[in-house]
Amino acid sequence: MTEKMTADVVVVGSGAGGSTVAGELAARGLTVIVLEAGPQKFSPLGTHVRNVYSSEAELAKVGDVIYGEMLVNPSHEPDAFEAAPNWKVSHATGGMFALWMGNCPMPDDSELPDFMPRADWQPYFDRADSLMHIDPQGGGSGAMFEVLLDRTRRALGARPAGREIRPMPVAARRVNGVFKICAADDMLYRDAEPPNTLTVLPDLIAVEVLTEGRKAVGVRAKGREDGGEVVVSAGAVVVSGGTVGSPKLLKASKLEHRPALGAYIHEHACIGSRVTLKPDIRDLIRDDEPVYSIWVPASGEKPWQNQLCRFTLSSDGNRLAPGIREVDTSDIFTFVKIDARPENSLNLSDTETDPFGLPQASPSYAHSRDDAERIGLAMAEHFQIAAEVGEVNAGWTPSLYAAGGSTHFMGSCRWGAQDDGASVVDRDGAVWGADGLFVADNSVIGTPNSGNPTFMTVAQSLRTVDRVVSA
Numbered sequence: 001m002t003e004k005m006t007a008d009v010v011v012v013g014s015g016a017g018g019s020t021v022a023g024e025l026a027a028r029g030l031t032v033i034v035l036e037a038g039p040q041k042f043s044p045l046g047t048h049v050r051n052v053y054s055s056e057a058e059l060a061k062v063g064d065v066i067y068g069e070m071l072v073n074p075s076h077e078p079d080a081f082e083a084a085p086n087w088k089v090s091h092a093t094g095g096m097f098a099l100w101m102g103n104c105p106m107p108d109d110s111e112l113p114d115f116m117p118r119a120d121w122q123p124y125f126d127r128a129d130s131l132m133h134i135d136p137q138g139g140g141s142g143a144m145f146e147v148l149l150d151r152t153r154r155a156l157g158a159r160p161a162g163r164e165i166r167p168m169p170v171a172a173r174r175v176n177g178v179f180k181i182c183a184a185d186d187m188l189y190r191d192a193e194p195p196n197t198l199t200v201l202p203d204l205i206a207v208e209v210l211t212e213g214r215k216a217v218g219v220r221a222k223g224r225e226d227g228g229e230v231v232v233s234a235g236a237v238v239v240s241g242g243t244v245g246s247p248k249l250l251k252a253s254k255l256e257h258r259p260a261l262g263a264y265i266h267e268h269a270c271i272g273s274r275v276t277l278k279p280d281i282r283d284l285i286r287d288d289e290p291v292y293s294i295w296v297p298a299s300g301e302k303p304w305q306n307q308l309c310r311f312t313l314s315s316d317g318n319r320l321a322p323g324i325r326e327v328d329t330s331d332i333f334t335f336v337k338i339d340a341r342p343e344n345s346l347n348l349s350d351t352e353t354d355p356f357g358l359p360q361a362s363p364s365y366a367h368s369r370d371d372a373e374r375i376g377l378a379m380a381e382h383f384q385i386a387a388e389v390g391e392v393n394a395g396w397t398p399s400l401y402a403a404g405g406s407t408h409f410m411g412s413c414r415w416g417a418q419d420d421g422a423s424v425v426d427r428d429g430a431v432w433g434a435d436g437l438f439v440a441d442n443s444v445i446g447t448p449n450s451g452n453p454t455f456m457t458v459a460q461s462l463r464t465v466d467r468v469v470s471a
């Protein structure tokens, strides 16, 4: 038997895009139903795993939960993507937004689409900044941090105005004295009791967007455990299944938008390394030295972002030299912009289905010659930072992560200025050729970038809300 429900808007997915859209629409008085393929793992619904295991002693547990339990192959396929073996997702309430690190670099002008300049973004950036509780000084403070900041500046020299080296803005705050990373619970409920206009239904896989002519009128879903069918009728549908989930659902619904659907996928190539800090810096480390994060912003001239931080999730005592503690080391990450090209594509099968019953996906993904050149230049800067702050003479090993390692794949339902076959949605996230159908998540970001994308996804999702409300 089919269970029938109605709402003003049905949202598919409860991650960064979905929770932003649903929370904002509910706050404006619309009735909203969110369908989430995964279970509710933590309470409150959608909260960050670090907010559950919040003490310093539980830090290692957070890494175990994220990498050992939460990050899985898309749709729980048994095999990883061959061309992007590190491409993982989270199928649980909050999606990957319940696992993220909260880094929120402000995008450079060169990372914005040319048909949407900064003035078109600023109101949404401001709103995202406030809803996400972004702390511009969240990257750190203290004597050791100041020295690291200084040395990073010395290593790399002057940067363009507005793109100076500084603490990384972080979406986190203290609530009742406890550090709280922004996650889906903040976006859905805004520190208040869940509004009765908002219903989040875990364990329901959306399998089809229902249409009448060109108008989206609802979503058909099936229970993850029991296969029971649920149909939600709504005046508008927002698909926020992430860069793999959203194009799958559009394809399953025969809303294909060839050739753009699934094409032009991009992430930033990710270079990572760890250095033992120089002795004079180690002398400044306090016993309770908190985690820190220094941001070297990307710019048009240098389209890569460097970050010097203590990335607790990659802690590995086995890699430490004798007598060196975790806090004596620093991680360096460099995200390098990769061109968006149609041949880098998430290919969606016409015939084979995945464990969710949606079209099977397999990416084609490779770096171009230009990408490789850029990675080489960025690698040189990465080394300059390592050599300035760390003991590289004792040996130092950088690595280029396998594709997907950034956790930031984007672009499979990319935005565009016109319906010219190279985009799936318009500037507001409205699907070309359909009425009442929107996409709001990382899949929409069609312009290559070097900075962590979630801040932009939240800002763009707020733009989509304005369009849904005005439609």
Ligand SMILES: Cc1cc2nc3c(=O)[nH]c(=O)nc-3n(C[C@H](O)[C@H](O)[C@H](O)COP(=O)(O)OP(=O)(O)OC[C@H]3O[C@@H](n4cnc5c(N)ncnc54)[C@H](O)[C@@H]3O)c2cc1C
Residues within 6 Å of the ligand: 012, 013, 014, 015, 016, 017, 018, 035, 036, 037, 038, 066, 071, 089, 090, 091, 092, 093, 094, 095, 096, 097, 098, 099, 100, 101, 102, 103, 104, 204, 205, 206, 207, 240, 241, 242, 243, 245, 246, 249, 407, 408, 440, 441, 442, 443, 452, 453, 454, 455, 457
């Ligand atoms: C360890 C880690 C650290 C990170 N750190 C940062 C950081 O510091 N800064 C940053 O900007 N980003 C970071 N990210 C990336 C960030 O988490 C993502 O950019 C963001 O969550 C993407 O939002 P989204 O809405 O596109 O997808 P998600 O947040 O992944 O949400 C998609 C949701 O849709 C659901 N779904 C999919 N298909 C269906 C369907 N058919 N029916 C129902 N539900 C469906 C999924 O189960 C999932 O819950 C990090 C990620 C990880 C894993």
